[in-house]
Amino acid sequence: MFVKNKWVKLAxxxxxxxxxxxxxxxxxxxxxxxEGVLAQIKDKDKIVFGVKxxxxxxxxxxxxxxxxxxxxxxxxxxxxxxxxxxxxxVAFEEVTSKTRIQLLNTGKIxxxxxxxxxxxxxKKEVDFTDVYFDAGQSLLVKKGSDITxxxxxKGKKVLAVKGSTSAVNIREKAPxxxxxxxxxxxEAFAALKSKQGDALTTDDSILYGMVDEDPSYELVGxxxxxxxxxxxxxxxxxxxxxxxxxxxxxxxxSGKYDExxxxxxxxxx
Amino acid sequence: xxxxxxxxxxxxxxxxLKNTIIASLIALICSLVLGILIAIFRIAPFKPINWLGTxxxxxxxxxxxxxxxxxxxxxxxxxxxxxGTMALTIYTAAFIxxxxxxxxxxxxxxxxxxxxxxxxxxxxAMWNIILPQAIKIVIPPLGNQFINLVKNSxxxxxxxxxxxxxxxxxxxxxxxxxxxxxxxxxxxxxxxTIPLSLGVGQLEKRLAKNN
Amino acid sequence: xxxxxxxxxxxxxFLLEGFGVTLQVAFFAIILSFFIAxxxxxxxxxxxxxxxxxxxxxxxxxxxxxxxxxxLFTFFALPEIGISMEKIPAAIVALTIFEAAMISEIIxxxxxxxxxxxxxxxxxxxxxxxxxxxYIVLPQALRRMVPPLVSQFISLLKDTSLCVIISxxxxxxxxxxxxxxxxxxxxxxxxxxxxxxxxxNYTLSVISRRLEVKKFNPxxxxxxxxxxxxxx
Numbered sequence: 001m002f003v004k005n006k007w008v009k010l011a012x013x014x015x016x017x018x019x020x021x022x023x024x025x026x027x028x029x030x031x032x033x034x035e036g037v038l039a040q041i042k043d044k045d046k047i048v049f050g051v052k053x054x055x056x057x058x059x060x061x062x063x064x065x066x067x068x069x070x071x072x073x074x075x076x077x078x079x080x081x082x083x084x085x086x087x088x089x090v091a092f093e094e095v096t097s098k099t100r101i102q103l104l105n106t107g108k109i110x111x112x113x114x115x116x117x118x119x120x121x122x123k124k125e126v127d128f129t130d131v132y133f134d135a136g137q138s139l140l141v142k143k144g145s146d147i148t149x150x151x152x153x154k155g156k157k158v159l160a161v162k163g164s165t166s167a168v169n170i171r172e173k174a175p176x177x178x179x180x181x182x183x184x185x186x187e188a189f190a191a192l193k194s195k196q197g198d199a200l201t202t203d204d205s206i207l208y209g210m211v212d213e214d215p216s217y218e219l220v221g222x223x224x225x226x227x228x229x230x231x232x233x234x235x236x237x238x239x240x241x242x243x244x245x246x247x248x249x250x251x252x253x254s255g256k257y258d259e260x261x262x263x264x265x266x267x268x269x
Numbered sequence: 270x271x272x273x274x275x276x277x278x279x280x281x282x283x284x285x286l287k288n289t290i291i292a293s294l295i296a297l298i299c300s301l302v303l304g305i306l307i308a309i310f311r312i313a314p315f316k317p318i319n320w321l322g323t324x325x326x327x328x329x330x331x332x333x334x335x336x337x338x339x340x341x342x343x344x345x346x347x348x349x350x351x352x353g354t355m356a357l358t359i360y361t362a363a364f365i366x367x368x369x370x371x372x373x374x375x376x377x378x379x380x381x382x383x384x385x386x387x388x389x390x391x392x393x394a395m396w397n398i399i400l401p402q403a404i405k406i407v408i409p410p411l412g413n414q415f416i417n418l419v420k421n422s423x424x425x426x427x428x429x430x431x432x433x434x435x436x437x438x439x440x441x442x443x444x445x446x447x448x449x450x451x452x453x454x455x456x457x458x459x460x461x462t463i464p465l466s467l468g469v470g471q472l473e474k475r476l477a478k479n480n
Numbered sequence: 481x482x483x484x485x486x487x488x489x490x491x492x493x494f495l496l497e498g499f500g501v502t503l504q505v506a507f508f509a510i511i512l513s514f515f516i517a518x519x520x521x522x523x524x525x526x527x528x529x530x531x532x533x534x535x536x537x538x539x540x541x542x543x544x545x546x547x548x549x550x551x552l553f554t555f556f557a558l559p560e561i562g563i564s565m566e567k568i569p570a571a572i573v574a575l576t577i578f579e580a581a582m583i584s585e586i587i588x589x590x591x592x593x594x595x596x597x598x599x600x601x602x603x604x605x606x607x608x609x610x611x612x613x614x615y616i617v618l619p620q621a622l623r624r625m626v627p628p629l630v631s632q633f634i635s636l637l638k639d640t641s642l643c644v645i646i647s648x649x650x651x652x653x654x655x656x657x658x659x660x661x662x663x664x665x666x667x668x669x670x671x672x673x674x675x676x677x678x679x680x681n682y683t684l685s686v687i688s689r690r691l692e693v694k695k696f697n698p699x700x701x702x703x704x705x706x707x708x709x710x711x712x
Binding site for chain 3: 327328330331332333334335336340343344416421422423424426427434437438441447448451452454455458459462463466
Binding site for chain 3: 053054061063064066094095096099102105106107108183184185186187189190193194213214
C-alpha cells in the first residue's frame, strides 16, 4: 500500500475535529428531558415561545425593527409577565404551521402561541391549554371573484399552508377543489396575488390580516369550521399547562386580555 | 421503519415521483437545446452575440436556482410545476452551455479552418465537423448535469409544484412521522439518481478507454 | 412594481442583515466541508481498506440526494434520534454534509490526475510516502483543484438559499418577509437579492480565474477543464 498509517491518522484528525465541531450544536439535546419544562423555565428565567413571523395581526416581523408584533406576541408577553413577573423575560422563535410541533417536541421552544387550532389529531402530539381565541376557517378572494363560498369551489385552485388544519379541512369540505400548499402565509398570499390560485383558505383571523394589508381582497362565505386556538406545550407537562391556564384566566379577569384583543382584532370579533 | 407510511401514502409518493420525472425530463431536453444555443452564442465570431451568451452564463450561474424559481412563479405567474421546470431549464442551460463550450474549444482550431477552406459554411462546419467531436468530450459532464437536475427538481416543493419532495413534506406534516417519511423520499430519489450516476460512471470509463 | 418603495434604507438594511447570516453559514460550511472532504478524499485516494469503502458508500449516497432533503432531514428528522440543533448550526451541518461529499470527489479526482510515474519517481529517489504526497502530488493536485473548488464554494453560497425551508433568517428568507408586505415589492426585491448573490459569486469566480491563468497555468500545462469537465 502506498500510504502508511501515519498519513491516514493525520487525515483523520481534521475529520474528527470537524465531526466534533459539527456535533456541538447537538449538546442542547436533553434539556427538555430530565426535568419538566416549567422547572426549566423557572431555572433559566425565560420562556421561549414559538410564534408566527408572517401573519399580520398575530405575529408579523417588522423589517425596520427586527421585532415580531401581533396578538400572539402580546399574549405571550403577558403570559410571561404572569408566570415570571416580567414581560421582557421572553424569547421568540419563528415557527410555521409545518415546523411548530417539531420545534416544540425537540425542546427548541417551550410553548407554541402561533394561531394554532386545538384538534384531536394534534392532541395526540402535544398538550393544549384552554382556548384563548376563537377563529373559524374561511376563504379569501380578490374582490369581484365568482367564488362566494365553500360550495362554489368546484374545479378551483385553493391555496393553503403546509401543516395547517385548513389544508386538511378544505379537502374534506370541497373535494372537487385543487389544493396547493405552501411553506408559509407569505408565500401563499404572494401566490394568490400572482393569480396562482382562485382563493386562499385559512382561519378568518389570519385572512383579516391579509385584507388589512391589501384591501382589494375580501373574505367570502363566512366561516365553515370552528378553530379554537390554544397554547401548545410538550406532552407530559401538566404543571406547565396548569400554570398557563392560570395565567390566561388572570389576564381575562384583569381586562388585560380584552385590551390586547382590542388592540389587534378590531371589527370582526 | 414504519412501512405503513409508505403503503398508506403510496399514491402521493407515486404522484410525486411522476412529477419529478416529468419535470426532469422536460427540463433536460429544453436545457440541452438552450445550452447548445448559448454555447454557440459564446463562441460565435460576432461580438454582441458573444457578449449576450457570456452575460447569460455568468449571471445565471451565480444566482440561486430558488431565486429564479420564485421569480418565474411569483412575477411571471406561471403554475408551480411549470415554473419549476422553466427555472431548472434556465439554470441548467447555463452549466450545459459552459460544458459544451469547453468541449467545442477543445477541438483543434485547424479543423474549423480546414472545413471552411473546403467550402463548408460556418454553421455546416460547426454541425458536421466540430460538434460530433465535441459531444464525446462533453457527454460525461452533461450526465452529471442531468443528475444535478433531478436533485435540483426538489426546489419545486417550495412553489407547490407537487413533485416528490412536496408530497413527502405534506405526508410528514399530516402524519407527524418525519424521519421515516424523509427516508422513503430519499429512497425514491436514490432509485432515480443512483442508476444515472452508475451510467455516467460507465460512460466516462468507456470514453476514457477510447481516447 | 414599486422600486422606490422596495429600496428603502430599512428594507436594504434588513436584506444586508440576512446576507450576513448567509455569508456566516456559507463561511463555516466551506471551512468544515473542505477539511472533512480533504480527509475523505485522501482516504479514498489512498484506498485505505474498509474506511475507504465506507466513505465511498456514504459519499455516493449523499451526492445522489437533493440538498433540500438533507436540510429538512437534519433539522426535522435528526431530532427524532436525539440530535437536535438550532437553525444556524443545523444549516451549517446540512450544507457541510452535502458539500463535503461533493468536494471529496473533487479532491480525489485531483489526486488521481497526478501521473503515477511521478509517485514512483518520488519513491525511488528516496522520499517517503508522506513526503511524496506532500511535496510532489499535493502541490500539483491542489493547483488543479482550485477552479472546481471555487465553483463548488459558489454553489454552496447559492445553496444557502434553500435554508428558507427551515426559516433560517438568511437573505432569501428576509426577501420573503419584505415582499410579504407588499406585492409591488416582489420583482424589485427578488432582482435585488439576485444581484447580491451575483456580486459575491462573480467576484469569487473572477478571482479564481485570475489565479488559474496567472499563477497555476503556466503556458503549456494541461487545461484544468480537461481534468475536471464536470465542474467547468
